[in-house]
Amino acid sequence: MRTVSGRTDHVVVVGAGLSGLAAALHLLGAGRRVTIVEREAAPGGRAGSLLRGGYRIDTGPTVLTMPELADEAFAAVGESLADRVDLIPLHPAYRAAFADGSALDVHTDSEAMQQAVEEFAGPEAAAGYRRLRVWLHSLYRAQMKHFIDTNFDSPFQLLTPDLARLAALGGFGRLDARIRHFIKDERLRRVFSFQSLYAGVPPKRALAAYAVIAYMDTVAGVYFPRGGMHALPQGMADAAATAGAELRYGQEVLRLERSGDQVTAVVTDQGRIPCDAVVLTPDLPVAYRLLGRRPRRPVRLGHAPSAVILHAGTRRTWPQLAHHTISFGAAWHETFDELTRKGRLMSDPSLLITRPTTTDPGLAPPGRHLHYILAPCPNTDIGPGPAQWGDLGPRYRDELIAELERRGLDGLGASIEEQCLVTPADWTGQGHAAGTPFSAAHTFAQTGPFRPRNLVRGTRNVVLAGCGTTPGVGVPTVLLSGKLAAARITGLRSRAPRPAAGTPATGGGVPA
Numbered sequence: 001m002r003t004v005s006g007r008t009d010h011v012v013v014v015g016a017g018l019s020g021l022a023a024a025l026h027l028l029g030a031g032r033r034v035t036i037v038e039r040e041a042a043p044g045g046r047a048g049s050l051l052r053g054g055y056r057i058d059t060g061p062t063v064l065t066m067p068e069l070a071d072e073a074f075a076a077v078g079e080s081l082a083d084r085v086d087l088i089p090l091h092p093a094y095r096a097a098f099a100d101g102s103a104l105d106v107h108t109d110s111e112a113m114q115q116a117v118e119e120f121a122g123p124e125a126a127a128g129y130r131r132l133r134v135w136l137h138s139l140y141r142a143q144m145k146h147f148i149d150t151n152f153d154s155p156f157q158l159l160t161p162d163l164a165r166l167a168a169l170g171g172f173g174r175l176d177a178r179i180r181h182f183i184k185d186e187r188l189r190r191v192f193s194f195q196s197l198y199a200g201v202p203p204k205r206a207l208a209a210y211a212v213i214a215y216m217d218t219v220a221g222v223y224f225p226r227g228g229m230h231a232l233p234q235g236m237a238d239a240a241a242t243a244g245a246e247l248r249y250g251q252e253v254l255r256l257e258r259s260g261d262q263v264t265a266v267v268t269d270q271g272r273i274p275c276d277a278v279v280l281t282p283d284l285p286v287a288y289r290l291l292g293r294r295p296r297r298p299v300r301l302g303h304a305p306s307a308v309i310l311h312a313g314t315r316r317t318w319p320q321l322a323h324h325t326i327s328f329g330a331a332w333h334e335t336f337d338e339l340t341r342k343g344r345l346m347s348d349p350s351l352l353i354t355r356p357t358t359t360d361p362g363l364a365p366p367g368r369h370l371h372y373i374l375a376p377c378p379n380t381d382i383g384p385g386p387a388q389w390g391d392l393g394p395r396y397r398d399e400l401i402a403e404l405e406r407r408g409l410d411g412l413g414a415s416i417e418e419q420c421l422v423t424p425a426d427w428t429g430q431g432h433a434a435g436t437p438f439s440a441a442h443t444f445a446q447t448g449p450f451r452p453r454n455l456v457r458g459t460r461n462v463v464l465a466g467c468g469t470t471p472g473v474g475v476p477t478v479l480l481s482g483k484l485a486a487a488r489i490t491g492l493r494s495r496a497p498r499p500a501a502g503t504p505a506t507g508g509g510v511p512a
Helices: 018-029 067-075 110-121 123-148 161-168 175-182 186-191 194-199 208-218 231-242 284-291 333-342 386-406 424-429 475-490
Strands: 010-014 033-038 049-052 055-058 087-089 094-097 103-106 222-225 246-249 253-259 262-268 271-274 277-280 306-314 324-327 351-354 369-377 416-422 462-464
Touching (some): 010 018, 018 033, 018 067, 018 277, 018 475, 049 416, 055 306, 055 369, 067 231, 067 475, 094 186, 103 110, 123 161, 123 208, 175 186, 175 208, 222 231, 231 246, 253 284, 306 386, 306 424, 351 386, 386 416, 386 424
Parallel strands (some): 094 324
Antiparallel strands (some): 049 055, 094 103, 306 369, 351 369
């Protein structure tokens, strides 16, 4: 594994999001002095928090899986996730609601899910689910060590025994076809393949290897921190401070001061911070601007779809909603074509509705409820540009509410008393390329050793972290990106992650 050269006693981490905080904890555990610089007034980055009218709103991800990866970062400084965060396992992990009126609670416990599938689609589907679960577990074991939790210096690093195992498992086939091998019911197939959308690739074009995301959701389990998702980065920042990190909030990084191919200081709007090494966690365009150079790629980076998010504080709620509910439209393949090829808003949307007050009522005023409605949409490279969303955003918000009311959330619009609408224009304003918080799509040419590297040619003491670099998009992989960035500086590879205290490693085990 290549590492940065020269002294690494003092490391400046730019950005107090999940990747930067994970990097900081691993660096502190390896004896480095760490300064974290964050432009906002609090930690979190994409996983931020907004207080509005008594509602505590998570502004970023709402789904937490693989908590052992966060626990590993805490363990680097002698703490545990349980020391800082009250983590609640979700049962069910999701509720899937379909256009034909049927619904399925998605459980991570094997026996509970097998029973639910049998009641939903019959014994043949339940037997297929059992085989699928075993396959997902095998897929995860084949990928984790050498394809996900690893720093790539060359594509030749792919040539391990796990590559053969992955091929034997059908990992290089297509996701939709592989899921169909186990499950014939189209509704059920959606439950185990919709996750590829957030990686930026439709199931019919995604590699079957990307089913590892479904493993994280449907086998390893879904969790929620009491106090909201922002409690995780806040706990990580508190642990970093206790371990000796200096946290500088409200400081914008203006430039990096260089001497030849080495960065010697990080310059903010409040002064100069000399350093031996730097971890950069902003989105790739911002990181490359600070570096003053962009790696050459034979083909321009392609980006994942974006999302419109409506945060709604309401006077009522609807009993058919779980903590996470996926409301599928009747269209499926057409939806993916609209999002990834035609650049149009979904004509028959599939939506993620999160009601965190199901699990933590304290996130809203007494008797009130908080709903988070996520509608995937085209990124600004192929769809409406940032300027168009000024008028389009409010209209699309009204369309989404009308559609959800048609799907059974009667009176949703009239019940909203506080709201916050986020569109691709807002993601663009935050510095995200192509107006998407999901960064570069996980096509084969942008995955593993072919994804933008966390080391950049021409700068010998800077490492990148975050969803744009290795290993990719999502809370688990972003936490890993911080760990991998720290390893580039320290030369140390952490042990394999252990299950977080009180959480099962595989959500109830894998049937024989």
